[in-house]
Amino acid sequence: MPKGNILTVDDEEDILELVRYNLSKEGYSVTCVTSGEEALSIARSNLPDLLILDLMLPGVDGIDVCRILKNDQKTEAIPIIMLTAKGEESDIITGLEMGADDYITKPFSPRILLARVKAVLRRKRNEFQDKSRIIKIHDLLINPGRHEVSVKDRHIDFTRTEFRILQFLAQRPGWVFTRYQIVDDVQGEDYPVTERSVDVHIVALRKKLGSSGKYIETVHGVGYRFKE
Amino acid sequence: MPKGNILTVDDEEDILELVRYNLSKEGYSVTCVTSGEEALSIARSNLPDLLILDLMLPGVDGIDVCRILKNDQKTEAIPIIMLTAKGEESDIITGLEMGADDYITKPFSPRILLARVKAVLRRKRNEFQDKSRIIKIHDLLINPGRHEVSVKDRHIDFTRTEFRILQFLAQRPGWVFTRYQIVDDVQGEDYPVTERSVDVHIVALRKKLGSSGKYIETVHGVGYRFKE
DNA sequence: TAAATTTTCAATCATTAGATAAGTTATTAA
DNA sequence: TTAATAACTTATCTAATGATTGAAAATTTA
Numbered sequence: 001m002p003k004g005n006i007l008t009v010d011d012e013e014d015i016l017e018l019v020r021y022n023l024s025k026e027g028y029s030v031t032c033v034t035s036g037e038e039a040l041s042i043a044r045s046n047l048p049d050l051l052i053l054d055l056m057l058p059g060v061d062g063i064d065v066c067r068i069l070k071n072d073q074k075t076e077a078i079p080i081i082m083l084t085a086k087g088e089e090s091d092i093i094t095g096l097e098m099g100a101d102d103y104i105t106k107p108f109s110p111r112i113l114l115a116r117v118k119a120v121l122r123r124k125r126n127e128f129q130d131k132s133r134i135i136k137i138h139d140l141l142i143n144p145g146r147h148e149v150s151v152k153d154r155h156i157d158f159t160r161t162e163f164r165i166l167q168f169l170a171q172r173p174g175w176v177f178t179r180y181q182i183v184d185d186v187q188g189e190d191y192p193v194t195e196r197s198v199d200v201h202i203v204a205l206r207k208k209l210g211s212s213g214k215y216i217e218t219v220h221g222v223g224y225r226f227k228e
Numbered sequence: 229m230p231k232g233n234i235l236t237v238d239d240e241e242d243i244l245e246l247v248r249y250n251l252s253k254e255g256y257s258v259t260c261v262t263s264g265e266e267a268l269s270i271a272r273s274n275l276p277d278l279l280i281l282d283l284m285l286p287g288v289d290g291i292d293v294c295r296i297l298k299n300d301q302k303t304e305a306i307p308i309i310m311l312t313a314k315g316e317e318s319d320i321i322t323g324l325e326m327g328a329d330d331y332i333t334k335p336f337s338p339r340i341l342l343a344r345v346k347a348v349l350r351r352k353r354n355e356f357q358d359k360s361r362i363i364k365i366h367d368l369l370i371n372p373g374r375h376e377v378s379v380k381d382r383h384i385d386f387t388r389t390e391f392r393i394l395q396f397l398a399q400r401p402g403w404v405f406t407r408y409q410i411v412d413d414v415q416g417e418d419y420p421v422t423e424r425s426v427d428v429h430i431v432a433l434r435k436k437l438g439s440s441g442k443y444i445e446t447v448h449g450v451g452y453r454f455k456e
Numbered sequence: 457t458a459a460a461t462t463t464t465c466a467a468t469c470a471t472t473a474g475a476t477a478a479g480t481t482a483t484t485a486a
Numbered sequence: 487t488t489a490a491t492a493a494c495t496t497a498t499c500t501a502a503t504g505a506t507t508g509a510a511a512a513t514t515t516a
Contacts (some may be wrong), residue, residue, distance in 0.1 A: 134259040160449035
């Protein structure tokens with residue numbers, strides 16, 4: 001019984017082999033292609049459970065593939081893990097803004113690969129964007145109906161913006177969000193602010209959360225994430 | 229906009245996933261917990277619209293949870309659907325005697341689950357937000373039948389709108405409501421007024437309530453709430 | 457270690473709520 | 487029906503609260 005169908009796109013055969021070998025071993029069914037065109041065609045026809053996508057591709061490149069899939073209702077739900085060369089922060093950010101779900105920088109170990117794949121698939125399974133749902137994570141209880149956060153039965157007051165940011169991040173633990181994504185969610189699209197503003201809210205959040213502040217993690221050069 | 233808040237308690241993650249997946253899909257907001265203690269705590273603070281309760285739980289078991297909630301004036305109105313293993317007739321009977329509203333035997337199909345949930349919610353609708361229910365909270369007695377509010381045996385006159393706002397807020401102490409929600413409830417949906425109109429009524433309410441006015445709390449940037 | 461990024465902090469700016477008054481609409485009594 | 491009264495809404499001003507910025511310090515990364 002296969003655990004999931006994974007489509008992998010990379011122009012380097014070595015990488016494809018590495019991915020195929022390690023994921024097959026774990027029971028995933030892996031399809032490998034070497035171009036963006038093939039990726040699009042197979043993604044649309046097979047609707048894989050996950051797409052592992054190299055951003056540097058000849059022809060239609062990874063960013064394009066990501067954009068096209070995420071803008072098509074049929075394929076937007078396919079989770080995407082990007083593969084990037086180290087230091088390509090701008091690509092990572094573009095990809096995340098495009099809707100990609102996670103990224104791995106090359107070179108990577110099989111352990112990392114497997115961990116990310118599992119994490120993304122798990123998150124996808126229980127992802128619900130319900131702003132009124134109670135979020136229970138670690139020792140936090142985020143209760144939107146009461147606009148209240150409790151840590152081990154102690155209540156903490158947050159301003160509206162702080163609360164929303166916390167809720168946004170905690171909704172998808174482990175996912176990285178850029179500052180722009182955070183502003184977009186919290187203040188509405190194209191709200192004109194400096195990214196610094198987000199940092200200040202993050203600081204306030206961490207401070208008020210006290211020892212639980214450590215759950216809000218900085219991803220250097222990319223954004224923030226709530227610890228899984 | 230969620231159709232209702234449903235709290236689900238089970239120690240098996242699979243069951244929780246099954247419930248969450250199927251009910252979320254239908255537009256319900258689902259919170260999952262794995263122990264009786266958590267269930268009690270969230271049920272009391274959040275007053276969900278429905279509790280789906282496994283009877284076999286480690287620690288405080290389902291029957292206990294049911295008894296405790298049904299014996300507390302605050303939570304007795306929360307409808308409860310029990311989950312039981314096939315053949316546990318005596319548990320089912322105990323549960324029903326305790327005040328549970330329905331039961332489902334495991335294993336169950338999503339269709340059955342949904343049907344029962346809908347049925348129970350339909351039966352219970354309005355009973356919860358029963359506009360004719362007498363509300364006793366702190367030193368206030370709100371009697372909708374007589375359109376009368378008294379504080380420590382002193383009788384206070386309110387206008388129609390003021391009364392309804394007070395009733396609306398006091399119905400769910402601790403919950404924050406936006407001005408928009410208040411107008412919707414009190415004047416009907418899409419009633420064309422400025423949100424600031426609510427503020428003026430709040431001022432009047434607080435003034436007339438005198439020292440009890442402090443129970444109506446402002447949540448800056450969000451709305452108003454009746455102190456729990 | 458240098459460069460880039462994040463954190464901190466204080467000053468400034470913007471938004472939100474409270475108080476009060478004035479203007480509208482609805483209700484009641486003559 | 488009209489006049490008087492009450493209820494409701496809007497407007498304005500002020501105070502309080504929260505959000506944003508920019509610059510310096512600290513930290514992280516290459």
